[in-house]
Amino acid sequence: MEGIIAAFVLLIMGSTLGSAKVINQGYEAIVEQTGKYKRTLKPGLNFIVPLLDTIVWEETTREQLIDIEPQEAFTSDSVQVKVDAIIYWKVTDLYKAYYEVEDLETALKNLVLTALRSQIGQMELQKTFSSRKEISQGLTEEIKEVTKAWGVEITRVEIQEIKLAPNIVASIEKEKAAQIARNAAKLEAQGVADYMRQISDVLKDNPKGQDALKFFLAQKFVDANYKLGDSPNSKIVFMNPKDMSEAVTELMVADELSDQIKDMSNEATKATGITQSI
Structure with missing residues (x-):
């Protein structure tokens, strides 16, 4: 009888320890139960149901950056340039960031590149070199609404360098x-x-x-x-x-x-x- 009680106590203690999850400050986590979204874990001590609940994604809510490799673009006077940009962003809604878009970082890169080429294409070559700040502000405003639907906030997009192509x-x-x-x-x-x-x-x-x-x-x-x-x-x-x-x-x-x-x-x-x- 005592052995059964001891086994039961150990089982309860193991289940309790297995259900306890600590989320560090600056992070959040998505929990699914039997394949469906259940809840978002906040920083601190959290409890989940062993065997039924699964943490599928844990992500920082602090600001992050994506360094985009130099990309080709054409100015309004048909001159080819290479533009190097950095995206500063952070997750504001973990649920949307996980469920609303596939491969978040790749989606952000493609979105910024499309907007960047659009901004450069509206300017003449001479103006692009003196309008980095305007280009950055224009990019941030243009993609803000799209990224909001993804649960992401673009804090800023910095243009690092604008270079002419070697043949030019x-x-x-x-x-x-x-x-x-x-x-x-x-x-x-x-x-x-x-x-x-x-x-x-x-x-x-x-x-x-x-x-x-x-x-x-x-x-x-x-x-x-x-x-x-x-x-x-x-x-x-x-x-x-x-x-x-x-x-x-x-x-x-x-x-x-x-x-x-x-x-x-x-x-x-x-x-x-x-x-x-x-």
Whole structure:
């Protein structure tokens, strides 16, 4: 008889210990009985019916975060960008979070990505870089009602980084390089034009300007042919003997103009601020 009583006492004690469940602060738990929802356990000591009651999910009610990998999106001016975002969220209704949506975290990711692409698609590229705060606020407002039905509160969505796709970066750098080259060529052409204009003005005011100009052109002609012959690539140049003899003759008879031309060139160079030696 005493053995039966002892066994009964042990059974009661085991059932009591087995039915006691402690839920830590900041957590809640879902209890099902025979496959149906029964109740939600709050933090502290709780009792369930052994063998009949089952804790199917225990989840924190504190704020959590989901770091979304960089995702591609297109701006309103059709430029591809990569956006990196972080979702801050917490469960406010454990029942809805468990029963209203399958795979809560994946659902939150997909929802935020859809809203993010929508927000980026309404902005031009330049505006996206200066409107991170507006994008974050717009995302939070857009998905708030949907997540409320899931028993989840989105506290905020932070845009970590907005980056251009590598091919877009390469295209922009190429365009910048081309623009720099165009500007350099334009400045060089302007400098040459200004220089030649000053030379023209000096020659116009000089009585022997025409002779000096002939000397200048003849010298450049000979220099060009000299450089052509000095090239590492072999070349054969056929020249008009008359043109060659006339050029050499002009050089020989114009020695006395050399100093004068140098003076005029220096005068023009000083006027334009460009250093040039003939």
